[in-house]
Structure formats: C-alpha cells, structure tokens
Amino acid sequence: MPDSPPGDRSATPALVIETQALSKSYDGHLAVDRVDLQVRAREIFGLIGPNGAGKSTLIKMLTTLLPPTSGEAQVAGCDIRRAPRAVRERIGYVPQLLSADGALTGYENLLLSARLYLIPRAEREPRIREALHRTGLADAADRLARQYSGGMVRRLEIAQSTLHRPPVLIMDEPTVGLDPVARHQVWQHVRDLRDRYGTTILVTTHVMEEAEALCDRVGILHQGRLEKVGTPAELCAEIGPDATLDDVFARVAGADVETEGDFRGVRLARRAEREHG
Amino acid sequence: MADPLRRIGGYLTQVQAVADAEIRKLVHDPNELLTRAIQPAIWLLLFGEVMAQVRGLSGSNIRYLDFLAPGILAQSVLFAAIFYGIAAIWERDLGVLHRYMVSPAPRSAIVLGKAVSSGVRGLSQAVVVYLLAGALGIAIDLNPLNLLGVIGLIALGSGLFSTFSLIIACIVRTRERFMGIGQVLTMPIFFASNAIYPIDIMPAWLRTISLLNPLTYEVDALRALMLRGAASKFGIGLDCLVLVAFSTVFVAIATRTYPRMTR
Numbered sequence: 001m002p003d004s005p006p007g008d009r010s011a012t013p014a015l016v017i018e019t020q021a022l023s024k025s026y027d028g029h030l031a032v033d034r035v036d037l038q039v040r041a042r043e044i045f046g047l048i049g050p051n052g053a054g055k056s057t058l059i060k061m062l063t064t065l066l067p068p069t070s071g072e073a074q075v076a077g078c079d080i081r082r083a084p085r086a087v088r089e090r091i092g093y094v095p096q097l098l099s100a101d102g103a104l105t106g107y108e109n110l111l112l113s114a115r116l117y118l119i120p121r122a123e124r125e126p127r128i129r130e131a132l133h134r135t136g137l138a139d140a141a142d143r144l145a146r147q148y149s150g151g152m153v154r155r156l157e158i159a160q161s162t163l164h165r166p167p168v169l170i171m172d173e174p175t176v177g178l179d180p181v182a183r184h185q186v187w188q189h190v191r192d193l194r195d196r197y198g199t200t201i202l203v204t205t206h207v208m209e210e211a212e213a214l215c216d217r218v219g220i221l222h223q224g225r226l227e228k229v230g231t232p233a234e235l236c237a238e239i240g241p242d243a244t245l246d247d248v249f250a251r252v253a254g255a256d257v258e259t260e261g262d263f264r265g266v267r268l269a270r271r272a273e274r275e276h277g
Numbered sequence: 278m279a280d281p282l283r284r285i286g287g288y289l290t291q292v293q294a295v296a297d298a299e300i301r302k303l304v305h306d307p308n309e310l311l312t313r314a315i316q317p318a319i320w321l322l323l324f325g326e327v328m329a330q331v332r333g334l335s336g337s338n339i340r341y342l343d344f345l346a347p348g349i350l351a352q353s354v355l356f357a358a359i360f361y362g363i364a365a366i367w368e369r370d371l372g373v374l375h376r377y378m379v380s381p382a383p384r385s386a387i388v389l390g391k392a393v394s395s396g397v398r399g400l401s402q403a404v405v406v407y408l409l410a411g412a413l414g415i416a417i418d419l420n421p422l423n424l425l426g427v428i429g430l431i432a433l434g435s436g437l438f439s440t441f442s443l444i445i446a447c448i449v450r451t452r453e454r455f456m457g458i459g460q461v462l463t464m465p466i467f468f469a470s471n472a473i474y475p476i477d478i479m480p481a482w483l484r485t486i487s488l489l490n491p492l493t494y495e496v497d498a499l500r501a502l503m504l505r506g507a508a509s510k511f512g513i514g515l516d517c518l519v520l521v522a523f524s525t526v527f528v529a530i531a532t533r534t535y536p537r538m539t540r
Binding site for chain 2: 060063064065066085088089091093095096097098099100101102103104108111112113115116117118144160161
C-alpha cells in the first residue's frame, strides 16, 4: 500500500476496491447493474442512494457474502470470486444489522474476533485493550453488549471488525438510529482509523449530511446503477452555487420520484430491502 | 501459512472461538439449562414409573427404569440439539451470523464450533440425568472409563443433531416454519428408536427405520456404558462409527448450506 498522506490528490493512489461491470439480479430484476466502482487507498468513500438502490447488495458482493451474477471485483488486491478467503482476511465489515453479540460482554466480543481472525495469542490482549480504550469502552468492557447504548454498540462493532487491522473497512449504514452526539463520535472514530492505520473506508448511507461531513468522495447509486461519482463539492457545484448533496440526490433520483407510485415497485423494493438487507 | 501444523492450530483456534463464545453465553444466562432439566425429570418420574409396571417391556433381564434412563438421556440431548436451528435463524436475523461469515474462518470451523458448543450443552443434561438416575436407584456405572465414554457419546450425539438442525434451518429459513418442522422431526426420531422400548418388539417396517436412525446407535452405546451389567446390541465400536459417519456427512452438508443463510 502506498504511503501517501490522506487527502493527497497529486499522486495517483492505488485502487483498493475496483469493480468491473459488477451485477446482481434476483428473478430477472437487476439489483446491481454493471457497476464500475473505484475506491482509492486511504479515502473515505460514500455510497449514497435511496432504499432499494442496491447499496446493500453491492456491499454484500464486495464482502463475499453474495456471489455476483456477472462482472468482476477486486478488494485489497484480491478477487472476490477467486480468492474470497483472502478478501475476508483483508476487510473489516460492519453490517447494517447488529453484529455484536448482545449475550457476550464487550471484551468477549473482541476476544471472539481476535480468535476468528487468528491474531497471535501474545498480541490479543494488548490489541483488545487498545481497541477498548480507543473506542471509549474500557469501563464497559465487562458488561453485556445488550446493555450498551446504540452508539456504544456501533463503536464496539467497529472495534471488533478492525481488530485485525484490515486495509479496508466496509460499513453499511453505520449511523442509522444514532443520536447526533453518537453519530459524530462514530464519524470521528472512522476518521481516526483512516489517519492512524491508513484504512480505506467504504460506507453506505442515505443521510446526505453524513456523506458531506465524512466522505472524501461519494458515488450515487440509483436503481442499481452508479450514476455519479465525485467529491461532495464537485457534485454540488455541477448543480449550482448553493446546491447541497440533497439537491444532487434529488436530481438523480428525481425522475424516479414521480413514477414510483407503482405499488409493485414499492413491494419489490421493500422485499429486496428485507431479504437482501 | 504454508506450515500445515500452524494451519491446523489456526483452524482449531477458530473452532474454539465459536464454541467458547456459545459457552460463555450459557454461563452468563444458565436459565435455559435449568428449564431443560425439567423434561428428563418428567419422563423418568412420571412415564418411567408407570411403564415400569409393564412386565417384560425392557426385553431383557434389566429393570425398565434402568433400561429407560439412557434413552431419556439421549432424548434430552436430542430435544436440546434439534432446536439449535432456531438459534441459527435468530442469529441470522440479528446480523451476528454475518460477522462469522465475513471472517476468514473456514465455514466448516464455524459449523464444528457450533456443534462442539451444543455438545457441551448436552453434557449439562447428562449431569441432570445422572443425578436423577442416582436418586431413583438406577444401576449406573460410575467407572471413569465408562463416564468418559458417555461424555464422548453425548458430545457426538449433540453435535450430530444440532448440525442436522442447522441444515434444516438453512432450508426453511424462518423461525415460524422451523417451529413447525422441529416438532415434526423430533417425534419420529425419538419414537422410531430404541430410546423407550427395544426395537425387537417393533413391527418389521418400524425396525428398519430404527436401524437407519442415528439415535438408535447413540442409545445403544449409552445403555452399555451407563448401566452396570448391560450390553450393547450392535457393539460400541459400530455405534460410534455410525455416529461419526452421520456427523461427518451433516457437517459437510452444513458447511455448504450455512453460508447461504446470509445471502
């Protein structure tokens, strides 16, 4: 991985996530439609799009949970089809659902990850302690995770999925349901990971404020297609001087808003959302 | 990673990671173990005491209550293991399963870890049944080698049926459907076995089914090891072989079907 400092745009940074015409179809319905995505080393890349746009399906393919229908993808230099195990060793994943086990303590959740990722025995304790400290969970380490607040659970999940220091962290809607304070803490923690370990971060969100505040670049996904990619400022400037990402988003999704009265469309979108996250 | 010994060590660490997490959960909340202890007590105290009045049911010279105890032990392990799939579906619904599936742990290590934890859960059942059996004056054999054998068999049987349950969970995918099918599966496995009566008194067609039922072999070996003066019908070696073969096939199938649950 190149050692260029974060935000350095003069050098051409290596691509850490790359897809070529990546597609997934369910019963003839294209949930992800020939996506060419390029995420550079050390950037925080936001995938934004309405519910059912295909964000979660795309993420599931990149995390090797779901085989693609067609197309290719490489994550951290490994092919998701040919070397899924190598991909799994190199990524951290925080799903939209609850991935910390509420019936285990914070410490036990981290210990589970340390063993699953085969962190050498001598390094387990120091890494767990450090992660607990950095996420502000040191005092709560021996409490069951089900007693944690939403923000604490999210921080625990980030800690447990990055204990093996993966070059790539993928997060699906990481701040859904969090209050503003907890949300800002999660953002801060994500930036900290990037600055400290040079982690490349791919995050999905449908909160435009999050995309603007957190992401170096964003890609707008709509009906399974990657419609636009750029920095938040670039995308806004295309529309007008005072435009926000909300306006960009409305323009991309706009055509759809009028035609979406179709009940079948809603039903399909909701079913896709439920079944495929 | 080229070093095979290190790979095996890593694999075992991952199996242990999964099993240890499950066991810690049991330690945090042992309520389930207590409620599970009620069922074998009811079978031995109510069913057993009444059926003991029927002469000749055990089909040999041992008392019916003695005959029944190993069957009830196998049954309580079966009933605990067969609903394991519900927990798997629940974990999928929560998202905890995703965490296992995106980790580099081989799928078989995850399946095996779950099976091992189910085995440990089964052992707690064994403690309950042994205590009950002692209180009822059943002729239990406390020879350490026999006890070790029982521990091994319980772990094996529990792992076998929990993995079977996991496969069913992968097929039915929802808790509601699983609840229905769980009941449908448990009864035939239990009644079409030698758990509460010898297979010699069965009609021929049922006897054939019993001989294809892994529970029959578990009970057969348990009976020989748990009771003083009881013998195995098929031979403990064959019993173990059948159980290991079933377990291997089930783990192999579950290794393929389990990852599909997160799709």
